[in-house]
Amino acid sequence: MDTTEDSLRKALAEKQSAVEGQGNAVRALKAAKVAKAEIDAAIGTLNALKLEKSAIEQQLQAAVSGNGPDSSVNREAFRQAVVNTLERRLFYIPSFKIYRGVAGLYDYGPPGCAVKSNVLAFWRQHFVLEESMLEVDCPCVTPEVVLKASGHVDKFTDLMVKDEKTGTCYRADHLLKDFCNEKLQKDLSITAEKAAELKHVLAVLDDLPTEELGAKIKEYGIVAPDTKNPLSDPYPFNLMFQTSIGPSGLLPGYMRPETAQGIFVNFKDLYYYNGNKLPFAAAQIGQAFTNEISPRQGLLRVREFTLAEIEHFVDPEDKSHPKYPEVADLEFLMFPRDKQMSGQSAKRIRLGEAVSKGIVNNETLGYFIGRVYLFLTCLGIDKERLRFRQHLANEMAHYAADCWDAEIECSYGWIECVGIADRSAYDLRAHSEKSGVPLVAHEKFSEPIEMEKLVIAPVKRELGLAFKGNQKMVVEALEAMNEKEAMEMKASLETKGEVEFYVCTLEKNVCIKKNMVTISKEKKKEYQRVFTPSVIEPSFGIGRIIYCLFEHSFYMRPSKAGDEQLNVFRFPPVVAPIKCTVFPLVQNQQYEEALQLANDMQGQMNWVPFAITVDSTSSVTIRERDSKDQIRVNVEEAASVVKSVTDGQRTWDDVWSKFPHHSSGSTED
Amino acid sequence: MDTTEDSLRKALAEKQSAVEGQGNAVRALKAAKVAKAEIDAAIGTLNALKLEKSAIEQQLQAAVSGNGPDSSVNREAFRQAVVNTLERRLFYIPSFKIYRGVAGLYDYGPPGCAVKSNVLAFWRQHFVLEESMLEVDCPCVTPEVVLKASGHVDKFTDLMVKDEKTGTCYRADHLLKDFCNEKLQKDLSITAEKAAELKHVLAVLDDLPTEELGAKIKEYGIVAPDTKNPLSDPYPFNLMFQTSIGPSGLLPGYMRPETAQGIFVNFKDLYYYNGNKLPFAAAQIGQAFTNEISPRQGLLRVREFTLAEIEHFVDPEDKSHPKYPEVADLEFLMFPRDKQMSGQSAKRIRLGEAVSKGIVNNETLGYFIGRVYLFLTCLGIDKERLRFRQHLANEMAHYAADCWDAEIECSYGWIECVGIADRSAYDLRAHSEKSGVPLVAHEKFSEPIEMEKLVIAPVKRELGLAFKGNQKMVVEALEAMNEKEAMEMKASLETKGEVEFYVCTLEKNVCIKKNMVTISKEKKKEYQRVFTPSVIEPSFGIGRIIYCLFEHSFYMRPSKAGDEQLNVFRFPPVVAPIKCTVFPLVQNQQYEEALQLANDMQGQMNWVPFAITVDSTSSVTIRERDSKDQIRVNVEEAASVVKSVTDGQRTWDDVWSKFPHHSSGSTED
Structure with a gap:
């Protein structure tokens, strides 16, 4: 528990009793009809105590709700600015908006769609092509037997409570979480002990068994937020969208909650395709579905999303990886189990050290952690707001050997965007048993x-x-x-x-x-x-990565005239939805309209990394967005220079050192 | 009706009565106990007649089932060879195969997935990027209200009949179609009139109202094919996969049957994004779902598939297109309505002529027909097996102004792979009315x-x-x-x-x-x-295009040793799943294993368009698959030369004319 907050709560409680004591004293003096001067003095003391109490309240309020640049208030304001910009420029559109939308469903509008397509192309390049993975593409509609085997039919649930009068559904843990947070932030009168209890509830929320969760809701007197009606006991709700395959109604199916199962059921063919050799990895990009009870966190928790998953199959007796040395020297924020348990924070660790000390279970798992780090940072995720957090023992499935989440910090806090798990032989065994087809090497x-x-x-x-x-x-x-x-x-x-x-x-x-x-x-x-081979599974929530990328790329700067705020996304060329704009400055009637258009669009276009200005008939200038540096290039070369940089074949620094520089204030900003 | 078949049926009927007449004559002679010689002579005549009848039967059998290279038997054998090759090499895998699969669901395995990804990348380049379309990406899960407005809830149905005892479901039109085809092909005794009637039923099958379809099934005595049980009357079955959004069970939803609706409901935002200007086009690539009653035609009729759809919004009073002149001189097989009605076949028409004569309703529709032609032929679809067929009046929705299908001929016949429709203002009006939000320009x-x-x-x-x-x-x-x-x-x-x-x-x-x-x-x-703008909608069934591409790219050739048949897919570089292989021939211990592997894989790899052979340390040869021509190139240049050709920036002819040629028999085939 935060010590400042703790001592402030204690000080507040003490001051509160002092105020009460002095209040009683004043009343007693009045009842005894003592001299007015004596009563006035006592009242003066009481007022002074009240002022002191009020000062402590203010400090405590600041301590619980935050007031620094990272406070929840500032985070929300920042998020609002980002989300407004994203929606105004059609990066996202709430789906079926003219029908008032559906919670948890969003469209990608044109620039969002371009970013997504670039992220997926880069993912395919970085993982599938560079690692010669076997990519597959399986349907979303999945018969029940597959998800029975995987455990989803029985265990892919959230606990739900219903308003006993209206039937409105809520996620039980959300109500309890909201209650605890609100109490902690808004009720300054609670004791330090009560505050500690509420914080403990928040910490163990994800692990609370159904009965205990129900008991807490009863104990705290939590009611339906909209109607104040009583709530039902919590019960599990399966989060898969259910459907029926074929016309008979006899073959139940679901929209897949993940893409991984499509790979597992194909293991036998893929192993054969790989020449019956291990290790090999298969990969899949595709839609997945979770019928959330009541989606919150806007773009982060949605009912349909794109996953990109890798299943790397390996001999359980040899989890070395030939390319591991290529990533062993990377150093980044890691948050091992013991650091979390002892209340420390994430720290920079060399990946090779984490593997050799056994903090990361094996080389292959380590290799993928390194590759995920490279992938995310190349996309433009801020290194300082990216950490790899190891699952605690109670978070991990019993069969998993080890599991790390790539968490990205954004205005919602640290968000799990990639899970990298050694799932041992669990999935292949489950499907072998259910199907009777041996999935073995x-x-x-x-x-x-x-x-x-x-x-x-x-x-x-x-x-x-x-x-x-x-x-x-x-x-x-x-x-x-x-x-x-x-x-x-x-x-x-x-x-x-x-x-x-x-x-x-x-x-x-x-x-x-x-x-x-x-x-x-x-x-x-x-x-x-x-x-049965072990499987190492890096699983990417593409939508979450993209949203975090938007936050990390966003900044505000004054316009040239200084009269308005420009909202800019500083996308790296590899993900920028538009790589380059062309501004013709040559005096020529046919360009006039284009120039006007270009000016109109400048406000819109400040997320484009390169701009070509055509100011002569033989050569052009190319300007880089962030440095505002410009080079001069022959007309014929311009396209290939820009392409080589946006494709990642060379860097801007590289280009900057090879071409003549151009300086002109007239076309800047 | 086919005149040969018609006259053969008549000849057969005549010969049959001659046989019967002569049979009666023989029996009469025997009963009259005439001389043996006379009876023998009559029997001789009878046998001769029987032989003649048998000869006619054989001719008729050949006429109805075909016996040329295009016969149904040969087509099926060809298809079997293609499908076997595709499944053996994991282009496709029946989904959830270890659980014995689900009819109508297929996975793309690694090479299939690569082809699909290449086709989609090319589609995006050819349509979205070259035409500056606004690409969006909407969810598959769709609330009922949207599909109620579009008409799918009420009208997206097929007629179904049930086995009255077992409840097994069948598509009513399929059973009637099978009955007619079987009767025509196997029952040689039916009259020419009966044959004409059955052929008429086949022709009007798609338009038969429920009652008439039911009446025909009764009239022909069609029963359940597996059990011979009687069948129910036909009734409509909605082909959408239904589900429920959220936990309450009160918000019904469907898996979208097409991607188009996601674009229509976003019209207002997209129009604004386009600067409130017409025309503009929006596009979407994504999964779509059809809960087929009993999927047949293997890879062509599936329950989940990838669609790529364009909605081009245009002023109904001005359907000209600025880039129309770029395609007006294309000439290809077109099959206008009047040619179909008068029993003629498709013929080569210059697109500009079809538009100027009003055969194609307007320039924009014509422009997209031309662009679709270029797209498909660049992918590798055979020009001679591609035609644009105009919908007949009874095939088109009442609101449609004109509609053309790009049909590709494969072993299943002419298959609709792209629909290009002028849907007038129907869709936007429907959503305006239902939502109350004006979707107008x-x-x-x-x-x-x-x-x-x-x-x-x-x-x-x-x-x-x-x-x-x-x-x-x-x-x-x-x-x-x-x-x-x-x-x-x-x-x-x-x-x-x-x-x-x-x-x-x-x-x-x-x-x-x-x-x-x-x-x-x-x-x-x-x-x-x-x-309300009109919408011109080119809609691409990506899976069907890919399957036809596989058939058009497939050929068999003897191996070098002549001892086995090699099955080859002659993919154009733009879609080839692997663009180039590298065979190291330098004598060096570390290359030995690679060389062995390369040899092993040669059988597998004969669909790769380019092969680099490393036979010296300074230069390599590049061989083109189809011509088997080889050029010699410096090591450093090799990768960029191959990339430029596979990206479509230059042609092989271009490269062939620029680099020294290499001739060596030793590394061929």
Whole structure:
């Protein structure tokens, strides 16, 4: 707990009793009808005490709500300026705005869409292409069985309470959090002990079991914020958008809550595609969906968003990474578990040191932390407002080996934008079990070992005669049976001679006869080690990264005339929605209109990193936005010079040192 | 109707009666116990007739099922070869395959994903960037009100029938289509008249009203294909995936069936962003969803797909396009309405001629047809298997001014891949009405114009006294009268003092008295024209284009050794998933393994357009896949030469003429 705040609360409580004591004294003197001078003196003392109390109240108010450049008031004002600029310039549009919108859904307007497309192109370059990852593109519509296996059907929930009279829904933890924050910031009369309790509740909020959360809501007398009606007990609400696949209503499905599952279910094919070799990484960019109970935090917590996820599959017995040395010397803010537990803050650590000391679990995890750092800082995220925070033991899934979040500081506080987790073999095992298809890797033994194995041998001729064009689907379904299903079929075929068999891809039952398939268990010599790979998963919330990038790129500067404030996004060329503008200054009738337009747009365009001014017929000037430096370049070269810088092939410094400089006050700002 | 087939059916019917007649004759001779020689002679004639009948049957069978290179059998074999290659090389993967898949859902595997990403990047370059379109990115989750306004909630349906015993669902038109096709192809005994009737049903299938479709199913005795159970009457099934937004269950939503609506609802902001000027175009790339009843046609008819849509907003009184001259001289296969109606085939027409003759409704529509042609052919779609087919009157929505589909011929026939429609003002009007937000454009007059305007002024006090709670509905109904209705009411009120008036929202007549409303015509100065823009919509089914591209790029060639067939995709560099491979031939231990790998992969890699062979330390050769031509280039230049060609900045011919040629048999094939 903050010591200033703590001692101020104590001082306030003491002063409050002093005021009360002196008030009683004054009343007693009045009742005793003592001399007026004596009463006046006592009243003077009382007033002095009240003034002192008021001064402490002011200090405490400042301490809890903040008053520095980082205070919540200033943060909100800054955010408002950013968000207003973003919405005014159509970076974002609340979706379906003419129908009064839907909470948690936003469109990217033209410049926002260009930024997003640039961020994704850079992500693809930095991860998929440079690391030769296997990119896939799977549907959003996902059948229930997949998300049952992954655990989402049972566990992807938030606790919800309902207004008992109107039925309006609220997130239980949000109400409790709001109550605690409001009490701490606005009720100065609470004791230091009470304040400590509320702060403790805020700290453990995410881990509170349903019953305890409900008990706290009751204990604090929290009611529905809009109606003051009583609230129901909390209960879990599944956050997936549910739907139904096909017309029968019998195949439930969901809009995927993450893109990762599409990769896991394809592991077998991808491993084969990679020449049956580990390690390899697969990647996917796509939409994901979370049916938030009541979305808040504007652009950060939305119901539909773009994820970019990597699943790096690795032998659990060897998590080294060949390119790890390339990132080992990076040094940046890390926030390991022990630092969090002991109340310290994040500190600059060399990545190589964090890995060698075992703070980061293994080299591959470390490698990706380094690559994520490079990705985010190249995009324009401020190094000083980026930290890698390790999950505490209670935040991590039981199966995870280690997990780090890239958190970016913005006006909402430190926001998780990338999660980098070593999820061990959990996901592949879950899908192996549910589907009956082994999702495993192989390592050849130096000499063979004997083992028992299930063999399913469909008789294609008979199946072809019976099912014609559907033969392939039936064969695949038979081969996909797990051991239990296969042995049950074998038993039925032996006793009854035939069996009903559901083929998903045909969406119907077919009749399998004894002559159509042979099922047996055979002793086989094993020539290899078979194991489930571990997966290291860097998962990027693209929308959150983009929003933080907007905040980090934003600054205000006075216009040239000094009469208004210009809101500028200082985007690096790689993400700038427009890379370069061209201002023709040559005296020529046909350019006049263009020039006027260019002037009109200057206010709009101050986020463009380069401007070409055509002031002669043979050469042009190129101006860089932030330094305002200008160079002179031949007309034919201009486009390729700008392109080389915006593509990241060379830097402005590089260009600056190679071309003649140009100085002219006339076209600046 | 095909005349050969027609005459063969008649010949077959005649021969059949001849066989029957001769059979009767033989039986009669036997019954009359005539001499054996006479009977044998008659049997000889019978057998000869049977042989002749059999020959006609064979000819008819060939005529109906085809036997040329374009026959359905050969088409299916070709498709199987393409699809097998695509699936084996992981261009596609049936989604959730380990769970036996879901009909109509496919993943793009690594090379497919790269092709898709290249196609989308090229689309963005060709349309969004070159035309300065305003790209937006809206959510898939869409509230019901938006799709109610667009008409999808009420009309986005297919007719479905159910197996009356098992409940299995089928598309009614598919069953009827299958029945007709099967009858035509396999039942050689049907008369020419019956065949003509079945062909007519196939032709009008898409337009059959529910009742007629049901009647045909009954008339032909069509039953459930799997169980032979009777079928229900057809009824409409809405093809949108439904879901619920938020936890209350009170806000129904759908996964969008197209991306266009996201643009329409943003018209007002986009128009403002464009400086309140027309024309301008907005564009969107994104997922769309159709909950198909029973998806067929493999990769062409799926339940989730990527659309790229453009909405070009234009003044309905001026549909010229400044860049139209750039495409007017293009000449390609067009299939206007009148050619289809008169049974002719598509023919090469110069686009400028089609527009000037009014075959294509307007310049802007023509411009986009030309741009779509350039887009598809640059991607690698075969010019000879691409046609632009105009919608027939009965295919088009009532509001559409004109509509053309870019159809690509593949093994499934001519497939609609891009629709280019002039949808007039329909969509903006629909959302204006539903939302109450005017989605209109303005044109300032050079000087104000005096106009006569209808003014309907309900007297709310009187209406309130008369109709209490229904006042608002009556007011709205009065204000909604058109000029004719209002002037009639004015006349009646002046003569009779009151009038009966039907209020739709109350579903009854009310009595309007003279003191309740003032109707007049006023002269007003108008300073601007206010109108709803027309929209020209090119809409691209990206997945279909990619699939057709795969078929058009596919060919088989013998391996160098001649011992096996190589399946090759001859992708143009712009879409090739891998642009270039590098084969190190320098004798150096560290390259040995790479060389082995390169050899192993050659079979896999024959869709890569360029190969660099490193055969010296100072220079390399670059080989082009199709011509097998090789050039020699300095090591430092190699990457930029390949990049310039794959980016489309220069052609191979261009490079071929600039660099020294290299000829060596040793590294070929």
